[in-house]
Amino acid sequence: MVNTTLSFVQNMGGGFIIVLLLFSLAYxxxxxxxxVDAIRSNFKDQNMKLIWVLILLFAHGLGPIAYLILGKGSKTT
Known part of the structure; x- marks a missing residue:
């Protein structure tokens, strides 16, 4: 079973699939x-928490990157 799985991965371009899986896991x-950070944080405006959670849920491609860049400025310290 392991041999057939390994040969399948190698035939499909095993290195590419492994890299894709690692990037998927990291993302x-x-x-x-x-x-979790958006849910646990206190924002200056409480509506911002809901907005950031919705952005993270529905904008999978850019949501986390936008949150890391823009979301930190709207939190209370």
Missing amino acids: FVLWVYCL
């Missing part, structure tokens, strides 16, 4: 971090 971890 998922980043997304979860941003979502």
Whole structure:
């Protein structure tokens, strides 16, 4: 079973698939971090919490990156 799986991965361009899986895992971890941070944080305006959670849920491609760049400025310290 392991041999057939390994040969399947090699035939599909095993290196590419492994890199794709690693990037997918890293992106998922980043997304979860941003979502948990947005839920736990206090914002200057409480509506911003809801807005950031919705952005993170529905804008998968750019949501976490936008949150890391723009979201930190709207939090209370």
